[in-house]
Amino acid sequence: MRPFEVKQTEEWTLPIEGTTALRARTADSSIRVVGAAVDQIRVVAVKRARAATEAEAHAFLELITIDRRRDDERWIVEAAWPEPRQHDVESVGVSFDIEVPHGFVLEARTSNGSIEAGHVGEAFLRTSNGRIAAREIGRGVQAETSNGAVQVEGCGGPVELTTANGRVEAHRVQGEVKITTSNGAIQVESCAGPVEARTENARIEARDTPSSIEARTCNGAIQIERCAGPIEARTSCGAITIHQAQSPIKAITSEGRIEVALAGNQSAVEAELVTRNSGIDLRLPEGVSARLSAATCNGRIQMSPSVNGQGRASGTHLETVLGSGEGSIRLQTSNGSIQIQTGA
Numbered sequence: 001m002r003p004f005e006v007k008q009t010e011e012w013t014l015p016i017e018g019t020t021a022l023r024a025r026t027a028d029s030s031i032r033v034v035g036a037a038v039d040q041i042r043v044v045a046v047k048r049a050r051a052a053t054e055a056e057a058h059a060f061l062e063l064i065t066i067d068r069r070r071d072d073e074r075w076i077v078e079a080a081w082p083e084p085r086q087h088d089v090e091s092v093g094v095s096f097d098i099e100v101p102h103g104f105v106l107e108a109r110t111s112n113g114s115i116e117a118g119h120v121g122e123a124f125l126r127t128s129n130g131r132i133a134a135r136e137i138g139r140g141v142q143a144e145t146s147n148g149a150v151q152v153e154g155c156g157g158p159v160e161l162t163t164a165n166g167r168v169e170a171h172r173v174q175g176e177v178k179i180t181t182s183n184g185a186i187q188v189e190s191c192a193g194p195v196e197a198r199t200e201n202a203r204i205e206a207r208d209t210p211s212s213i214e215a216r217t218c219n220g221a222i223q224i225e226r227c228a229g230p231i232e233a234r235t236s237c238g239a240i241t242i243h244q245a246q247s248p249i250k251a252i253t254s255e256g257r258i259e260v261a262l263a264g265n266q267s268a269v270e271a272e273l274v275t276r277n278s279g280i281d282l283r284l285p286e287g288v289s290a291r292l293s294a295a296t297c298n299g300r301i302q303m304s305p306s307v308n309g310q311g312r313a314s315g316t317h318l319e320t321v322l323g324s325g326e327g328s329i330r331l332q333t334s335n336g337s338i339q340i341q342t343g344a
Contacts, residue, residue, distance in 0.1 A: 003090055005050040006057040014041040014068065014075055020121075021074040021105035022098065028112045029079075029093035030130070035102040035119035042099040043068075043077055051089045060089045074105075103138060114148070117141075122157075131166075140175065149184070167202075185220070188213075203238070221256065226263075239278075247271055247327070257281070257336070262288075268326035279336035282329070286343040289323030293330050299337035 016039065024031050029048070047064045051057040064081045079094035093113070100106070103121040114130040117123045121138040131148040134141045140157035143150050149166040152159050158175035161168050167184045170177050173191040185202040188195050193211025197204050203220040206213050210228045221238040224231060229246040239256040242249060244263045248270035251258050257278040262269060264285040271290075273280050279299065294301050294317070301318045322329075322342065331338050 003050050003052055004054040004057050005048065006054065006061060008047045008061050010045045010047070010066065012043055012068070014043065016040055016101055019070070019073050019075055020103075021107070022100055023071075023074060023076045023107040023109075024078070024096050024098060025076075025109045026079040026094045026096060026113070027110060028091065029095040029110060030113040030115070031096045031098075031108045031110050032116040033096075033098045033100060033106050033108060033118075033120065034116075035104060035121075036099050038099055038101055041075060041101075044097040045077075045079070046095045046097075047079075048091075048093045048095070049084075049089055050091045051087075056088055060084065060087050060092060063087070064092065064094060066094065115143075132163075150181075168199075186215075186217075204233075222251075222253075240275075249273075253278075267323065269329060270327050271329045273331050275333045275336065277335045278333065280331050280333055280338045282331060282338075282340050284322070284329075284340070284342045287323065288327070288342060289325060290321075290327035290329045291325045292318070292320050292322055292340070294318040294338045294340065295331070296333045296336060296338055298335045299333065301338045301340070303340040303342075305342060 045066055047061050049057045049060040067078045069076050081092055084092045105122045106117055106120045107124045108115050109126045112129045115125045115127050115132045118135040123134050123137050123141045125132050125143040127145045129147045132143045132145050132150045134152045136154040138156050141152055141155050141159040144162040146164045150161045150163050151169045154172045156174050159173050160178045163181045165183045168179045168181050169187045171189045177191050177195045179186050179197045181199045183201045186197045186199050186204045188206040190208045193209045195209055195213045198216045200218045204215045204217050204222045207225045212230045213227055215222050215233045217235045219237045222233045222235055222240045224242045226244045230248045232250045233240050235253045237255040240251045240253050240258045242260045250272045252274045254276045258273045258275050259281045261283040262285055267287055267289045269288050269290045296316050300315055
């Protein structure tokens with residue numbers, strides 16, 4: 001016999017005089033909060049209960065409470081209910097769809113459901129099992145979920161994003177970016193930075209970041225493009241690709257190819273590229289100044305244009321001076337070839 005699910009919608013408004021923040025809490029349901037040009041807070045709550053009979057489901061709806069209270073400069077909207085199984089109820093939840101004035105500080109928490117926030121001043125978002133999305137946040141975002149994707153699209157301040165299992169994206173963040181996921185890809189684009197991105201089992205991508213980047217993954221590739229640096233990229237198993245970047249650069253992988261192309265208009269270059277079981281491809285702009293050292297145990301080293309008598313060169317080792325030798329470049333692999341191109 002299929003269970004019966006019943007729903008009940010409640011709607012009300014709250015005055016905003018003297019308030020600047022909202023805290024919304026529920027469980028097993030979603031929360032959506034949007035900032036708008038309004039002079040009051042508008043709340044739409046949908047209660048839901050599922051039970052073996054329609055009468056049991058309706059009866060449990062009456063036990064669900066939604067607390068609405070003022071705490072100094074903050075409104076609190078919180079759903080609560082008794083233990084469902086004691087009332088022969090299979091599942092229960094209360095979803096919130098809330099409209100607040102622009103600039104409000106938001107704290108939203110649910111134990112099992114998604115959270116969406118947009119056009120608010122600051123957002124503190126947490127769910128134990130669900131997706132989190134934040135768009136056009138004024139000052140900053142902290143978002144955490146134990147199982148789900150996290151996405152931030154537009155933020156005027158720093159963001160700190162955490163998930164145990166899911167993809168994380170940050171776009172157009174005008175501040176520091178800290179991202180941690182144990183099992184999911186990371187994408188960062190057009191963020192002011194600095195950027196710190198860590199995942200244990202997936203790919204990391206970062207583009208158009210005019211500040212430092214630290215990217216670490218245990219099992220996945222790293223790709224960085226058009227970033228000002230400093231850059232540190234580490235993976236235990238995966239390729240590292242860095243294009244149109246400024247030094248200093250450190251790229252280390254135990255199993256994967258490294259490809260680095262430095263942007264122009266830089267002279268004293270600092271770079272360290274190390275892999276154990278693949279090749280290295282380094283392209284340097286015209287006018288680079290550095291002492292260059294390259295070594296491989298099982299492969300060849302090729303440099304274009306050639307050393308032309310400057311320094312020492314053999315099939316597996318190369319030491320030379322580029323320009324006046326102000327910077328330092330070290331390339332090392334235990335099993336792979338090394339290709340160096342200057343004036344690229």
